[in-house]
Amino acid sequence: MIAVVVSTYIVFYSFYEYTHADWWYLRFILPIGPLLLVGSLLVVREILSRVASVNARRSTTMINVAAIGCIVLVGFVNWRESRKLHAMSVGKAELKYQRGNAWLLEHIPRDSVVVATELTGALFYHTPFTLVRSEYINPELAPILCEAVRSEHRPLIAALASWEVSEVLKKRVPGTWTKIGAVQDLTFWKLED
Numbered sequence: 001m002i003a004v005v006v007s008t009y010i011v012f013y014s015f016y017e018y019t020h021a022d023w024w025y026l027r028f029i030l031p032i033g034p035l036l037l038v039g040s041l042l043v044v045r046e047i048l049s050r051v052a053s054v055n056a057r058r059s060t061t062m063i064n065v066a067a068i069g070c071i072v073l074v075g076f077v078n079w080r081e082s083r084k085l086h087a088m089s090v091g092k093a094e095l096k097y098q099r100g101n102a103w104l105l106e107h108i109p110r111d112s113v114v115v116a117t118e119l120t121g122a123l124f125y126h127t128p129f130t131l132v133r134s135e136y137i138n139p140e141l142a143p144i145l146c147e148a149v150r151s152e153h154r155p156l157i158a159a160l161a162s163w164e165v166s167e168v169l170k171k172r173v174p175g176t177w178t179k180i181g182a183v184q185d186l187t188f189w190k191l192e193d
Helices: 002-014 023-028 030-054 056-084 087-107 120-126 142-151 162-172
Strands: 113-116 130-133 156-161 177-183 186-191
Touching (some): 087 120, 087 186, 162 186
Parallel strands (some): 113 130
Antiparallel strands (some): 177 186
């Protein structure tokens, strides 16, 4: 049974080009993890039992050397892949959301309406602002949004990653935007009346 499940995953995902690219694609492979581990241990146990029966003392030394070699090889491959995928710097990179929230809480009124995309998750859970996802705004809805915000005398703020700025400020919510701050690659803009 283990062989069927493991081979099915290997066959299906060997053609999936993204599995090796980024760490979050592991979610597709993780369900098979325990079976791969058990299967690997069964194979190692079988090899060890066959080798041990041939020559106990010599095979023990060979097994120890092989095990150390495997550990070093696996460690090296994991280290190299972690560096390539920047897996160890994720925490530092994700601090921008906490810092962006702190900046906004310190510099804009609590009743602000904030247009955002990448930052909306952090803003939703950690700030009191009213949020509008930028990808749901189109040029027809933008004037309605702006008028509703103006009628309530609330500021309209855009909290955007650098890659979002031109799309949101020029295409989705066109107007006169003034840059009011930045944290790492996050920028903050205010729509002028």
